[in-house]
Each structure stands twice: as structure tokens, then as C-alpha cells.
Amino acid sequence: MTLRPSRYLNAVVPHIYVRDAAGAVAFYTRAFGAEELLRIAAPDGRIIHSELVICDATVMLGDPTSQLYGEPRQLGACTAGLHLMVDDNAGILARAVAAGCEQVQPPTDMFYGANSASVRxxxxxxxxxxxxxxxxxPAEMERRGKAALGGGNPGA
Structure with missing residues (x-):
């Protein structure tokens, strides 16, 4: 039996598309400490497929090559969030903002047990x-979530 590579340990691996994927690889290295595992480039330099490791998780990345995939700047909205589980989100937030990310949310304690910050x-x-x-x-998370949304008493 052939086993999938360890970098695909998780069943779902995000694959994002970015115009100037080579620039994105360099950016994600600065912002999140990404390490590029492999790169397949077209003769014109566009990245057909690249794989990065960020916080022990694999992210696939490439330049859009058809009408099937776009990037958030083209679409005018982001259709998915990329979640990083880190020991110090305030430190990663500062690093990402210094590299050129826009802060969307400062570190905030959330009802589900995490402190959450976000950047674009x-x-x-x-x-x-x-x-x-x-x-x-899960039951406590649901109770807290309803209370956070105004649908219940968090102390009950």
C-alpha cells in the first residue's frame, strides 16, 4: 500500500491562488515564517505549483492559470479563511503587519477557547x-456561542 507523503498528513490541504505567486512565497516567508518545499515554474516564471510549510501545515500555492480559479483581489472578497494555530498570535500578528499585512482584528478572547487575531x-x-x-x-462551545450572539445567558 502506498502512503501519502507526511506533508499531506491532514486530509484537507489548502491551495491558494495569487497573481505573482513567487512574490507571495517570499511574502509568506517574511510574514509567517513559511518554508518552500517545492516549486514547479512555467518558462515565463509563473508558478504552476508550489508547496509551503507554515506552522507544520502544508499550503499549496500557484498563479491562477484558468477561469476556474481567481484570487481575492480579483473577486473583491475572500471566500475562505486560512487559520494558523500558533503559540503567540500577538507576535505573529506583529510580524505579519510589519511584513505588509493589514490587521483585521486584534488579539481577542473568543467563546470557543482561543484568542483570535486576523490579518488580510x-x-x-x-x-x-x-x-x-x-x-x-462542543456543548459548552454551543452554549457560549449562543450567548455571544445574544441568544442565551453565558452564566447559565
Whole structure:
């Protein structure tokens, strides 16, 4: 039996598209400490496929090559958030902003047990930086979530 490579340990691997993917690889290295594992480039330099490791997770990246895929700047909105589980989201937030990301949300304690911050990168992708603070059962998370949305008493 053939096993998938360890970099694909998770069943879902994000694959994002960015015009100037080579610039994005350099940016993600500065902003998030990414390490590029491989790159397949077209003769004109566009990246057909690249793989990065960010916080022990693989992210695939490339220049859009058809009408099927676009990037958030072209679409005018982001259709997915990329979540990074980190030990110090305030530190990663500062690093990302210094590299050129726009802060969307400062570090904020959330009902689901994490402290959450978020940034939008120059390519339009939203990165959610999560530092886990508390393990919360699904039932407690649901209760807290309803209370946070005004649908219940958080102390009940």
C-alpha cells in the first residue's frame, strides 16, 4: 500500500491562488515564517505549483492559470479563511503587519477557547491567528456561542 507523503498528513490541504505567486512565497516567508518545499515554474516564471510549510501545515500555492480559479483581489472578497494555530498570535500578528499585512482584528478572547487575531495579506487572503487558551466541550462551545450572539445567558 502506498502512503501519502507526511506533508499531506491532514486530509484537507489548502491551495491558494495569487497573481505573482513567487512574490507571495517570499511574502509568506517574511510574514509567517513559511518554508518552500517545492516549486514547479512555467518558462515565463509563473508558478504552476508550489508547496509551503507554515506552522507544520502544508499550503499549496500557484498563479491562477484558468477561469476556474481567481484570487481575492480579483473577486473583491475572500471566500475562505486560512487559520494558523500558533503559540503567540500577538507576535505573529506583529510580524505579519510589519511584513505588509493589514490587521483585521486584534488579539481577542473568543467563546470557543482561543484568542483570535486576523490579518488580510496583500493578495487579499485572510489569515486567522489562533492561540489556544482553553479546551471547551462542543456543548459548552454551543452554549457560549449562543450567548455571544445574544441568544442565551453565558452564566447559565
Amino acid at each position: 495579506d496583500p493578495f487579499g487572503h485572510v489569515w486567522v491567528l489562533l492561540t489556544w487558551k482553553e479546551d471547551v466541550s
